[in-house]
Amino acid sequence: xxxxxxxxxxxxxxxxxxxxxxxxxxxxxxxxxxxxxxxxxxxxxxxxxxxxxxxxxxxxxxxxxxxxxxxxxxxxxxxxxxxxxxxxxxxxxxxxxxxxxxxxxxxxxxxxxxxxxxxxxxxxxxxxxxxxxxxxxxxxxxxxxxxxxxxxxxxxxxxxxxxxxxxxxxxxxxxxxxxxxxxxxxxxxxxxxxxxxxxxxxxxxxxxxxxxxxxxxxxxxxxxxxxxxxxxxxxxxxxxxxxxxxxxxxxxxxxxxxxxxxxxxxxxxxxxxxxxxxxxxxxxxxxxxxxxxxxxxxxxxxxxxxxx
Amino acid sequence: xxxxxxxxxxxxxxxxxxxxxxxxxxxxxxxxxxxxxxxxxxxxxxxxxxxxxxxxxxxxxxxxxxxxxxxxxxxxxxxxxxxxxxxxxxxxxxxxxxxxxxxxxxxxxxxxxxxxxxxxxxxxxxxxxxxxxxxxxxxxxxxxxxxxxxxxxxxxxxxxxxxxxxxxxxxxxxxxxxxxxxxxxxxxxxxxxxxxxxxxxxxxxxxxxxxxxxxxxxxxxxxxxxxxxxxxxxxxxxxxxxxxxxxxxxxxxxxxxxxxxxxxxxxxxxxxxxxxxxxxxxxxxxxxxxxxxxxxxxxxxxxxxxxxxxxxxxxxxxxxxxxxxxxxxxxxxxxxxxxxxxxxxxxxxxxxxxxx
Numbered sequence: 001x002x003x004x005x006x007x008x009x010x011x012x013x014x015x016x017x018x019x020x021x022x023x024x025x026x027x028x029x030x031x032x033x034x035x036x037x038x039x040x041x042x043x044x045x046x047x048x049x050x051x052x053x054x055x056x057x058x059x060x061x062x063x064x065x066x067x068x069x070x071x072x073x074x075x076x077x078x079x080x081x082x083x084x085x086x087x088x089x090x091x092x093x094x095x096x097x098x099x100x101x102x103x104x105x106x107x108x109x110x111x112x113x114x115x116x117x118x119x120x121x122x123x124x125x126x127x128x129x130x131x132x133x134x135x136x137x138x139x140x141x142x143x144x145x146x147x148x149x150x151x152x153x154x155x156x157x158x159x160x161x162x163x164x165x166x167x168x169x170x171x172x173x174x175x176x177x178x179x180x181x182x183x184x185x186x187x188x189x190x191x192x193x194x195x196x197x198x199x200x201x202x203x204x205x206x207x208x209x210x211x212x213x214x215x216x217x218x219x220x221x222x223x224x225x226x227x228x229x230x231x232x233x234x235x236x237x238x239x240x241x242x243x244x245x246x247x248x249x250x251x252x253x254x255x256x257x258x259x260x261x262x263x264x265x266x267x268x269x270x271x272x273x274x275x276x277x278x279x280x281x282x283x284x285x286x287x288x289x290x291x292x293x294x295x296x297x298x299x300x301x302x303x304x305x306x307x308x
Numbered sequence: 309x310x311x312x313x314x315x316x317x318x319x320x321x322x323x324x325x326x327x328x329x330x331x332x333x334x335x336x337x338x339x340x341x342x343x344x345x346x347x348x349x350x351x352x353x354x355x356x357x358x359x360x361x362x363x364x365x366x367x368x369x370x371x372x373x374x375x376x377x378x379x380x381x382x383x384x385x386x387x388x389x390x391x392x393x394x395x396x397x398x399x400x401x402x403x404x405x406x407x408x409x410x411x412x413x414x415x416x417x418x419x420x421x422x423x424x425x426x427x428x429x430x431x432x433x434x435x436x437x438x439x440x441x442x443x444x445x446x447x448x449x450x451x452x453x454x455x456x457x458x459x460x461x462x463x464x465x466x467x468x469x470x471x472x473x474x475x476x477x478x479x480x481x482x483x484x485x486x487x488x489x490x491x492x493x494x495x496x497x498x499x500x501x502x503x504x505x506x507x508x509x510x511x512x513x514x515x516x517x518x519x520x521x522x523x524x525x526x527x528x529x530x531x532x533x534x535x536x537x538x539x540x541x542x543x544x545x546x547x548x549x550x551x552x553x554x555x556x557x558x559x560x561x562x563x564x565x566x567x568x569x570x571x572x573x574x575x576x577x578x579x580x581x582x583x584x585x586x587x588x589x590x591x592x593x594x595x596x597x598x599x600x601x602x603x604x605x606x607x608x609x610x611x612x613x614x615x616x617x618x619x620x621x622x623x624x625x626x627x628x629x630x631x632x633x634x635x636x637x638x639x640x641x642x643x644x645x646x647x648x649x650x651x652x653x654x655x656x657x658x659x660x661x662x663x664x
Contacts, residue, residue: 208361208390209388211361211382212361212381212408213411213412214381227396
């Protein structure tokens with residue numbers, strides 16, 4: 001804020017431009033030196049791999065064999081193959097089911113309900129509930145996946161032991177439902193915290209005004225709360241949709257099975273690129289996933305911008 | 309339209325803070341009633357308890373002939389104007405005014421007609437399609453009033469209705485509110501911390517202190533005969549002089565001066581008892597030369613009040629204030645004498661007015 005401390009008449013046009021370009025007065029070279037390490041790391045770990053995936057998608061690069069030593073350009077063959085492959089479309093459909101069920105419905109509804117129920121509460125109950133919900137969110141994927149497998153497993157699972165039965169096997173009988181429930185449980189904390197903060201911004205007098213008019217709980221939500229937190233809802237949807245879309249954790253629970261019933265796109269890429277060895281094809285699928293992500297993001301951002 | 313009655317109303321917050329301590333209060337039908345007091349005295353809690361936004365710990369709230377103590381706010385048939393007006397930002401003026409009717413399932417055409425009717429009465433015709441964000445503070449207040457009027461509730465509650473307006477608008481709104489309330493004739497309770505506002509608008513008022521009502525009366529009663537030293541110190545744009553004194557036979561000795569017993573307390577005082585002598589600066593007649601039965605001292609401060617001056621005398625170490633008309637103000641250091649009007653001065657014994 002160097003400008004702010006100067007009296008306005010000192011700032012003629014040329015000076016103003018110079019100040020706005022070099023607020024800290026370091027000079028271009030030194031300023032560049034400060035950002036260089038960060039830029040180098042970002043280039044190495046983000047920009048280069050992204051460009052590398054684009055390049056790989058156009059080649060027949062493989063994990064092993066002749067194509068691994070000397071990959072050749074195959075143009076858009078990989079993309080054509082992906083878009084005509086029923087397995088790819090199956091995975092895309094499963095991913096949408098997974099995102100819709102666990103993020104758009106599961107996490108949003110559960111997170112909002114938790115925030116709404118806890119909004120006026122204080123004391124140990126609130127801290128315990130929040131603590132448990134956040135714990136599910138911050139534990140490493142490998143740990144929680146193991147816990148769920150240990151709970152649900154058919155042979156030695158905790159649930160079957162408690163029920164003294166051998167035939168309750170949700171991971172086999174209802175695999176998609178299982179990973180949706182799992183991911184709802186796993187990710188509700190973020191939505192809960194975001195809605196908790198958003199609900200704090202709803203003026204109490206607006207809710208009280210609605211109560212005095214005789215509005216029911218649902219009417220208060222519809223007429224007072226939702227209009228106030230609409231922006232938060234859309235931001236929340238955007239973030240968790242994208243996170244869930246690219247989530248690989250279901251693999252730790254079901255390994256994409258049984259019979260490909262939970263092979264969402266992230267798992268599909270892993271299967272074709274690393275299990276199948278077709279790195280070029282996998283890269284092409286990744287690029288398609290990126291495009292789908294962009295479409296989803298643009299859709300939400302448009303909604304967000306049409307707020308007023 | 310209904311009377312409001314509070315019987316032994318008590319509110320204790322979790323943690324043991326007693327916000328209301330067994331209050332009894334009767335507000336007749338159609339009255340414009342003010343709850344006045346310093347911050348934290350419980351006046352807002354009282355209003356919110358009447359509204360049902362706070363649950364009473366004990367006692368009863370009766371509106372009309374219904375005991376509403378256990379009812380939800382929406383079932384009490386009352387309407388409230390909030391300090392921040394609580395207009396819904398995503399609805400236009402019409403929808404805001406018609407909102408309570410929509411909740412009561414009044415048909416769309418009927419409620420829009422009602423909104424237009426009430427809006428026109430408050431001069432909002434040109435603004436009915438605007439959002440609250442596009443309105444000035446005064447206009448927002450009128451929309452909030454229109455919303456309350458459209459409900460045709462039994463009683464209205466206003467929470468600091470003028471505090472969000474700027475000073476000039478506040479005076480205008482004060483007159484407007486008083487006129488509107490008298491035209492509508494709906495029992496209205498309003499909360500304020502500004503004694504001038506309460507005196508100006510209310511038919512009757514209650515002065516509260518830490519959960520208790522210290523005095524109930526018309527503005528004139530409360531201004532002229534404050535029932536205790538708390539009310540005496542709180543009411544009035546310049547605080548009342550409250551001076552320690554002792555009864556000496558037929559006269560009073562107050563900070564070294566000999567004063568006559570005020571008319572209201574004649575024959576009620578005992579020789580030698582300690583009292584507090586109260587007189588408003590407006591009722592102190594100032595003169596430059598010595599006068600019998602006056603408080604004499606040196607002028608220490610002179611404050612300009614516009615058409616008059618507030619003169620502070622140092623009377624043997626005690627500060628006494630008097631209001632002096634413009635053109636007669638003394639200079640600092642001058643000798644001055646303040647003669648209290650015998651028909652306006654008051655005597656307090658143990659903090660309570662004599663006679664009670």
